[in-house]
Amino acid sequence: MRWLFDFxxxxxxxxxxxxxxxxxxxGFLLTHLAGNLILFAGQAKFNAYAEFLEKNPLLPALEIxxxxxxxxxxxxxxxxxxxxWQARPVSYEMTVSKGGRTWGSRTMTYTAFLLLGFIILxxxxxxxxxxxxxTEDEVFQRVMTFLKSPWMAGFYVLTxxxxxxHLSHGFESAFQTLGVNHPxxxxxxxAAGILFAVAVAGTFAVIPLWAYWQGGLK
Amino acid sequence: xxxxxxVWRQKGPKEKGHFxxxxxxxxxxxxxxxxxxxxxxxxxxxxxxxxxxxxHDCREGICGTCSLTINGQPHGPDEAxxxxxxxxxxxxxxxxxxxxxxxxxxxxxxxxxVIDRSALDRVMTAGGFVSVNTGSxxxxxxxxxxxxxxxxxxxxxxxxxxxxxxxxxxxxxxxLFVSAKVSHFALLPQGKPERDRRxxxxxxxxxxxxxxxxxxxxxxxxxxxKEIKVCNIARMNREFLRAIFWSKE
Ligand code: HEM
Ligand code: FES
Numbered sequence: 001m002r003w004l005f006d007f008x009x010x011x012x013x014x015x016x017x018x019x020x021x022x023x024x025x026x027g028f029l030l031t032h033l034a035g036n037l038i039l040f041a042g043q044a045k046f047n048a049y050a051e052f053l054e055k056n057p058l059l060p061a062l063e064i065x066x067x068x069x070x071x072x073x074x075x076x077x078x079x080x081x082x083x084x085w086q087a088r089p090v091s092y093e094m095t096v097s098k099g100g101r102t103w104g105s106r107t108m109t110y111t112a113f114l115l116l117g118f119i120i121l122x123x124x125x126x127x128x129x130x131x132x133x134x135t136e137d138e139v140f141q142r143v144m145t146f147l148k149s150p151w152m153a154g155f156y157v158l159t160x161x162x163x164x165x166h167l168s169h170g171f172e173s174a175f176q177t178l179g180v181n182h183p184x185x186x187x188x189x190x191a192a193g194i195l196f197a198v199a200v201a202g203t204f205a206v207i208p209l210w211a212y213w214q215g216g217l218k
Numbered sequence: 219x220x221x222x223x224x225v226w227r228q229k230g231p232k233e234k235g236h237f238x239x240x241x242x243x244x245x246x247x248x249x250x251x252x253x254x255x256x257x258x259x260x261x262x263x264x265x266x267x268x269x270x271x272x273x274h275d276c277r278e279g280i281c282g283t284c285s286l287t288i289n290g291q292p293h294g295p296d297e298a299x300x301x302x303x304x305x306x307x308x309x310x311x312x313x314x315x316x317x318x319x320x321x322x323x324x325x326x327x328x329x330x331x332v333i334d335r336s337a338l339d340r341v342m343t344a345g346g347f348v349s350v351n352t353g354s355x356x357x358x359x360x361x362x363x364x365x366x367x368x369x370x371x372x373x374x375x376x377x378x379x380x381x382x383x384x385x386x387x388x389x390x391x392x393x394l395f396v397s398a399k400v401s402h403f404a405l406l407p408q409g410k411p412e413r414d415r416r417x418x419x420x421x422x423x424x425x426x427x428x429x430x431x432x433x434x435x436x437x438x439x440x441x442x443x444k445e446i447k448v449c450n451i452a453r454m455n456r457e458f459l460r461a462i463f464w465s466k467e
Contacts (some may be wrong), residue, residue: 007462009392009429010421012455080431084389087430089321093226093237094316096290098386100436108433173434179459181452 012177014080019174026171029163029200036207043100043140050139074116081109094181104169104197111162118159147211156208164201171196219245219311220279223258224329226268226318228327235327237316247307251294252277252284254306255317263296271330275301279443282378285325285333285385287318292382300380300443320385324392324427335381337427338395344420344442346399350409360405374402376444383438383446389430394438397454398446414465 007013038049053059124130126142147153171193180189195212219243225229228235240258254273259269266277278302286301294304309315315414324337358438363371375398383394400417404410431452439448461467 003462010458011393011425011429012421012432012458013462015433016455018461029440055291082390082431084430084433087428088321089323090235090321090327092287092290092318092321094287094290094318097437098291099442100438100440101388105433105435154343169434176434176448176452177455178430179452179456181449186449 011080011133014076015177018073018080019078019177021069021076022170023174024069025073026167026196026200028069033200033203036204039140039143039207046140047108070119074112077112089209102169104165105173107162107165108169111166113168114159114162118155118162121155128174144211144214147208148215150212152210153212157205160201160205160208163204165198166201167197168194219247219306219309221245221254221306221309221311223254224314224316225258225331227330229282229329231326231328235330244305249286249306250277250302251304251306252302256275265326271328271332273332274302278356279303280378281382285320285381286331287320287385289316292320292385293380293443298443298445300378300382303443316358320381321417322381322384322390322429324366324390324429325384327380333381335379336450337429338379338381338392340427341392341396341420341423342399344423345412346403348403349412350408363406367405371402374398374405374450377402377428377442377446378444380443382441384429385420386437387432388435388437388442389433391429391432391438392424392429392446393432393451393454394442394446396420397450398405400433400457401450404453414461414467417454417461418467421454421458 008017035049035053038046124141125146129142147156172190175186175189180186222244223240225240227236227238242254243256245254245257250284252272255270255272262269273283273285275281277284279302282300284293284301286293286300288304293299293301295308296304313368317331319333320329325333325335328334363423373433375397377398379395381392382390384390386392400420401415404413434448434451439446
């Protein structure tokens with residue numbers, strides 16, 4: 001098993017691990033987004049969906065898997081970034097890009113911390129009801145009450161912008177790391193990455209805007 | 219034209235470095251950038267001061283010895299060119315130009331702008347070769363190489379090992395260099411027998427030397443004087459995954 005340890009500890013192995021976890025998290029985003037869109041179908045439908053999820057005996061296992069994906073993605077990246085930071089002890093006085101980096105790739109660390117902060121707040125409040133004054137048990141009511149606040153709705157929209165940036169680099173980068181680079185497919189993967197980032201982040205962002213304009217529950 | 223040069227001066231590997239400013243008067247746009255440095259050095263020597271140490275050899279972009287970061291860009295502002303191929307016509311009279319060494323933990327400064335790049339040599343020693351028995355040369359057509367493969371291998375072999383990829387990488391990763399070397403063997407039939415052992419050994423040595431981890435920023439590709447492409451990095455990733463999961467190594 002030594003080879004497996006060597007792999008996970010190698011620079012390429014770390015990247016492959018992060019990339020695979022990231023692609024699976026993209027899958028989670030799609031299912032989560034699809035579920036959230038049921039909000040627009042109204043209170044009854046959304047609460048029925050939430051109840052269906054909560055009653056599902058597989059949910060705890062899925063949640064553990066999801067938490068594991070997030071933790072692997074974050075911890076391995078932090079370890080790699082720490083090594084990268086050490087790899088240049090004396091920094092340049094002047095650095096001018098020749099055009100390799102993108103807005104997405106440049107801001108990966110910042111958007112990552114924004115997303116991490118968001119997830120902690122998001123799960124603590126909407127899922128566990130911490131630091132909130134929810135009197136309602138129902139998920140629909142909770143979401144609407146929560147996003148009535150311009151601060152919260154604003155923070156959600158800001159996070160979605162960060163998510164879009166993060167995905168705009170992460171998606172294509174994961175393929176490159178897994179060795180998928182081909183003159184026929186790479187342009188398609190790059191375009192698909194941008195499309196995925198804009199579409200997923202954009203659609204997510206509609207939800208807090210919509211909820212805010214609804215003014216909570218009437 | 220007249221230029222102001224801000225040059226990194228560092229007495230030795232353990233010494234703390236700093237910037238010093240020099241004025242270069244009456245140089246012409248057709249002079250090379252290194253000739254301007256020569257001029258400064260001649261004046262420093264005449265004045266009895268220590269000249270600026272900087273690496274150069276061929277001064278025509280083929281040896282990979284020069285290693286200057288010029289105005290924040292390894293090898294300076296020209297596309298697909300080394301620092302020694304840069305001319306003063308890239309600047310305007312009155313410009314201030316900042317000159318630093320290539321910076322990475324794996325490339326310690328020896329003096330001023332001279333760095334130690336033997337880390338790259340050790341990566342090559344670990345696996346960047348093909349083992350063949352000596353004897354008379356084999357018949358050239360006994361192993362056929364498809365044209366597209368030999369072209370791709372030649373493109374990778376164009377790497378002169380200057381280390382600009384490491385210098386430009388926000389993570390100080392050496393992936394473009396190592397992947398070019400892995401690729402030029404992996405693409406050719408002669409390199410195939412040792413491909414698994416080679417990629418594992420070179421990647422291991424690369425990590426031991428203290429380079430950072432690649433995060434696909436592609437700054438390496440943008441500064442490479444030989445236009446080595448990041449598709450080589452993807453190929454190295456494939457070679458590595460193949461060696462780890464399919465080979466018995
Ligand atoms: C407008 C955007 C979003 C809304 C309205 C929303 C809403 C929700 C709701 C209602 C829940 C379930 C609470 C429960 O079951 O009690 C949830 C869970 C969760 N959300 Fe979101 N979400 C949004 C965006 C995001 C984004 C962008 C991410 C990730 C980057 C994310 C990550 C999570 C996670 C990790 C959970 C916990 C899953 C679980 O353990 O069940 N959410 N979200
Ligand atoms: S001195 Fe030979 S490449 Fe610049």
